[in-house]
Amino acid sequence: MRFPIGFSLAQAKYMTAQKRSGRKRYPTVVMLEPLYTCNLACIGCSVERHTGKLKDRLPLEECLKAVDDAGVPIVAICGGEPTLYPELPQLLETLIARGKYIILCTNALLLDQKVFGVIPPSKQLFVNVHLDGLKETHDFVCDRKGVFDKALDMIRESKKRGYLTITNTTIFKETDIEEVEQLCELLTDLKVDGILISPGYHYESVQRDVFLTQEEIHNRFRQVMKLSNKYKLTATPMFLEFAAGLRELACSPYSTVNFTPRGWKGPCYLIGDRYYADFNEFWDTVDWAYWETRQDRRCANCKMHSGFEHSAVEEASRSLKSMMQLAAWHVSG
Numbered sequence: 001m002r003f004p005i006g007f008s009l010a011q012a013k014y015m016t017a018q019k020r021s022g023r024k025r026y027p028t029v030v031m032l033e034p035l036y037t038c039n040l041a042c043i044g045c046s047v048e049r050h051t052g053k054l055k056d057r058l059p060l061e062e063c064l065k066a067v068d069d070a071g072v073p074i075v076a077i078c079g080g081e082p083t084l085y086p087e088l089p090q091l092l093e094t095l096i097a098r099g100k101y102i103i104l105c106t107n108a109l110l111l112d113q114k115v116f117g118v119i120p121p122s123k124q125l126f127v128n129v130h131l132d133g134l135k136e137t138h139d140f141v142c143d144r145k146g147v148f149d150k151a152l153d154m155i156r157e158s159k160k161r162g163y164l165t166i167t168n169t170t171i172f173k174e175t176d177i178e179e180v181e182q183l184c185e186l187l188t189d190l191k192v193d194g195i196l197i198s199p200g201y202h203y204e205s206v207q208r209d210v211f212l213t214q215e216e217i218h219n220r221f222r223q224v225m226k227l228s229n230k231y232k233l234t235a236t237p238m239f240l241e242f243a244a245g246l247r248e249l250a251c252s253p254y255s256t257v258n259f260t261p262r263g264w265k266g267p268c269y270l271i272g273d274r275y276y277a278d279f280n281e282f283w284d285t286v287d288w289a290y291w292e293t294r295q296d297r298r299c300a301n302c303k304m305h306s307g308f309e310h311s312a313v314e315e316a317s318r319s320l321k322s323m324m325q326l327a328a329w330h331v332s333g
Contacts, residue, residue: 218245255310
């Protein structure tokens with residue numbers, strides 16, 4: 001299966017309850033950023049996500065309240081680099097005790113110091129390692145030599161210790177799809193539990209010309225779609241068709257709500273027009289109908305997984321045939 005049965009059932013139960021309550025829009029994942037501190041400054045990362053001070057991190061209580069306020073079953077802990085968050089063990093322990101599923105998004109540099117031997121493996125915890133290519137490419141993207149080798153060592157150790165281990169690969173302008181396939185082959189040999197491949201987002205704070213136009217995304221992802229038949233990719237076929245320009249989708253910016261050291265980020269994980277201290281004010285203030293239409297100039301080349309995977313699943317649920325195709329994809333992994 002593409003995902004553990006417990007993870008899939010928790011998500012399905014939650015989404016069914018939301019629909020029964022008549023909610024047209026609802027969050028499915030909290031993108032929780034406890035800090036903006038990082039030990040890397042990757043070339044495709046928005047500047048604020050790696051320039052924060054550790055003293056400005058979120059208190060543990062605020063992190064837990066944000067998860068409670070959103071009410072979702074899945075928490076993606078990102079940043080910044082979350083292994084630098086001193087309260088990470090307590091945060092993970094509490095979220096697991098509350099029945100949440102956690103995706104710990106990391107560059108893997110400190111897994112051996114901050115996670116292994118400190119935070120035990122759990123069926124509710126995914127270690128999600130950022131890996132944007134083979135050695136030369138990944139070290140270039142991370143702007144530091146040796147990062148790829150360390151990440152691979154940590155993936156091996158993560159699997160050896162029994163952690164659910166997945167990876168996240170961003171496609172940039174210079175990305176070679178043949179290299180991505182070689183990376184998928186390598187990760188499959190390492191028995192990773194899933195591989196996410198997604199386009200990058202053109203952060204305005206990033207000055208380097210590394211991001212794809214919409215047409216370039218379409219061309220690359222028509223090739224990525226072929227990889228989905230061979231490897232355990234975690235993006236749904238409907239999302240990959242959208243990324244390849246073969247189907248159209250509205251955006252679902254509300255599906256992955258983002259809590260940061262500055263508050264709730266609106267309208268979405270990628271665009272911070274305003275930050276809100278209160279979840280209800282955030283939810284009731286953002287003009288979701290406007291952002292769904294993708295008419296804002298900053299949405300022009302966006303085909304990010306965070307905004308469109310929920311839309312893809314919703315689209316699939318509208319017909320029995322699509323639902324059967326989605327179910328077949330899920331069990332084929």
